[in-house]
Amino acid sequence: MKSPDWSRTSADYARHRQGFPPRFLDQLERDGLLAPGMAVLDLGTGTGTLARGLAARGATVLGLDPAAGQIAEARRLAAEEGLSDRARFEEGLAERTGQADGAFDLVIAGQCWHWFDRGLAAAEAWRVLKPGGALVICHYDWLPLPGSVAHATEWLIEAHNPRWRMGRGTGFYPAWAGDLSLAGFRDIGFAGFDHDALYSREDWRGRVRASAGVGGALGGDAVARFDAELATLLDQRFGQDPLVVPHRIFAIWGTRR
Template structure:
């Protein structure tokens, strides 16, 4: 049996990912923007280059463009062929989002395609748990300008605030291949605090609620890698029936209110 390359794991899910995955709350994006602008202003300039690492289909890169406006250059670094192709189709010449002016290039977190000291922001959204993080942190320090920022951001479904989310996670744990809802319980703050050259810690958590239709909830579930072993085991028809029954038990047959918390970790390059 061949080993799946993690960088290509989402190739077959790119369409679902682009269609059903959420963006990020404005409060978290505003926090990133203010932090980056404060660091660059202290050195007499503005944001020049923003790098989105593990950019996927471009959801987080588009969020950066909306938050920062038209001036900074934005590069999305994505190793996955299917994800990058989907991002490029949305933003390429003649595409419906050409005005977003985002460039997507092949690359990895552990070997960023950027020169030393050129970036105002290196961000990983929904991606850092896949990385060789010590290598990524070293690369982030290398490419950041003095005063530039590294940002780790992730949307997590919040089972503590939502019985529906709690039961959904239990379903995945029961039927998945060793899946645990705690798979992203990584102390990113402590890791970043140990990185030489980074300081000015800013850690936050933003709770929010996403409202979506039942079909979109099922599409969101199918866009995840942890659901794929369940699909192989149970089949899509049974999974859809099980998820609709779950929604019915929680009174969400016409509208689903999905509790999230967005966790954000910011650090600044000191010198």
């Protein structure tokens, strides 16, 4: 089997995957977690979708990711959107950021906390936060409700990649409260809401190709076979365009006192 084509995966991620909706950033502002002028560290930034959204709200953001290709794409997109002055990107690890003590008002991790050594990442966030600063952990998951396109897509991913164990989720992550508390964070808060994301058929196929279970695990020929079967499944079972894909946004945060 060929190795995964990471350049294609990064391109699909940036081109087709939707980021957190504006309502999520509104929520952060209402809860006092985000304000213009804040210094923000975005862990596991990927192609910088969340970092650019925060920068567009007036924050100054540093996005870290260990993948050089993701950082290059994040820089390109920030320049394209006129945000390079407020959103910069560097290669780096959540567990060892290399940033100064007390340098940030907010540390945020979107769609990535499960990839980290969670205890080390939480301790590192504590170190680089100013007193009164917050660590926000957030996720934006499709919901595999019975009969939905996400449910059918997960079945197909499992058929092609039996080792994949990230399906059938509920969009809730209560264990993260323990991560925050053990690192010393207090005033734990939660927020979340459901959201119907609209995907064109092409964008849904691209978004799934870029997922950990497909583009992040299968080789190029296997990804192409999966994509062809997904296209057939959509044609046979889901005639609407755009596709309505239920999602859940979940966020939990704690404050450094």
